[in-house]
Amino acid sequence: MNNLHNTTAWHRLLNCLLALTLTTVGSALYAKDLYAQDMVAIKDAWVRPSAPGQDVGAAYMTLVSTQNASLVHAESNVTKSVEIHSMTMQNGVMKMRMLENLALSANKPYKLEPGGFHLMLFDLKQPLVEGQQVEFELTFKSDDTKSDNTKSDNTKSDNTKSDNTKSKQKLFKQKITVPVKAPASDEADQHGHEHHHH
DSSP states (O other): OHHHHHHHHHHHHHHHHHHHHHHHHHHHHHHHHHHHHHHEEEEEEEEOOOOTTOOOEEEEEEEEESSSEEEEEEEETTBSEEEEEEEEEETTEEEEEEESOEEEOTTOOEEEOTTSBEEEEESOSSOOOTTOEEEEEEEEEEEEEEEOGGGSOTTSOHHHHHTTEEEEEEEEEEEEEEEBOOOOHHHHHTOTTTTSOO
16 A cells, blocks of 8 residues: 555656646746747738639838847748848849848837738748738847946956856747738839849
């Protein structure tokens, strides 16, 4: 009986520990999402309806970060491939290229818009129709650089002091739901080659 009692008590202890761990992890994830929303404001997000016969799309939005950060990754429920792209005019030709990340300076709005930065959606699972809702998960990397010269010893050289500037980078994810809607007339004029490059 003692062995049975001990086994039951052990199971109860394990269950308590598991519940505590799950609660802690859940709280940490929730806090992480909250922090991302506090760090980066996402406004005026929209997705362009896909053209007939096309399996690519584009998403636009305005990003405002409270600190220096970068958009480093994006995922969506309508595709397995989302890329950050930029468009520039070179010698009268619109050029589009993929970016590894999009740097965001603190408190400066960055517009992802037709003819400029945007998110490209490749190999769509289904056509994007006006009125549809598209889910995104954006991953940001904060660049929290702090100078800690106050603790340095005055007898140390300037070279040593420079080592006290530490850069802490953390990843934060943010989920958003974005409507599919037709572009305004001036935005439609910028459509150009956005759906023709991979």
